[in-house]
Amino acid sequence: MLTIHADSRGHALAVRGERIEAAGPLAELSAGHPHARVRTWPGILTPGFVNLHGTELLERAYHPDPREAGTLGTEPLTGDALRALALDDARWGASARRGVQRMLARGTVAAACEPFRIRAVQDAVRRTGLTVLPRPHHPGGTPSLDPLASDLPPETPPARTPGSAACFAVFDVHDETELAERGATATCVATVIAGRLLFRRR
Template identity: 45%
Template sequence: MLTLHTAELLVAGAGAVPVPGGAVLVQGDRIAGVGPYEELAAGRPQARVRRWPGVLTPGLVVHGARELLEETYYPDEAYGAAAVAAVAGAEPTEAERGGSARRATQKLLARGVVAVTGRLTVPAVRTAVARSGLVLLPPAASAPVSPSLDPFAGRAGAEEAFLGVLEAGAPARFAVFAAPGPGELAAVGATACVATVIGGRLLHRRR
């Protein structure tokens, strides 16, 4: 199925000239076209259209998968403060680590993150990441000393967190943020994410 994602502003990559009313045409798990909405829509009138507010950018990447997903435990806050406190000092089981990783991946998707770098050794955590749709990349040479769920942490600018460039033939991995432009992304924060697409699938949508 063809899907046309359009936003108030499109930024195809770091340093790219913003395109007002730009769009990304997705076919399967790949990008079939990038450009002004009117041009893409005219060429593919049968495409389903998703309209988003804000700025559409490449998806974001965070470093330190092991530190974030295996060495950090994210309690299920739905059980209340007492339950969270009960596991604070305990060593989690592998199943609990898997549950923790699932909750962490949802936090990442809700921040426009499409990939994490690093190596994972806990099977339940690897499974959680694979099922989430997040892409696991090799460790990065420039990984931060203190990894963070915030993809903009430690960055000089939001564009440093972009993964790749949005262009025809590239993997369909991008995000949309409720921000007026790329220069304001770091200021509004990654939690302003409206939607996250990985492999052509809409994996997060702000309700």
């Protein structure tokens, strides 16, 4: 089934399965595909982000379960706090799943990672659908779930063209300038990877 995703500026992507079939103005795509399903999103369609600190956020940090917020807080735990937890495989896997969900909620469509050393993390990340890109070395900068909050320039995937993977994120802002000012944490509406809607703000 062909679905046309459109933003408030009239920019649109026609998606069939895992691939982008066409990109252009909503009016043009709707006229060319009159039987397509049209999904209109508030804000802007973007290629999404590549988080350069995938290793640090998924395998060198623990993302507390919401039920642990009273004792562990809500922010990722690293360093001595992480070591004190003495995590087993089950908790590592659950942490990685929560970490990926928090990345998706900020418009991340891919994470750059060194080879995972913890099998439970590797398996958990693979099942989430997040694209994992090889990372030959540490990029520097401060790891952040919000790619716009890191002290590195935000990284985006290649331009979306017909035939490329249907990966994009939607942010409820007027334009890219407002997105840069407000960040991704409070503005991400949806994240799509390989045609699958993996995050949608409720």
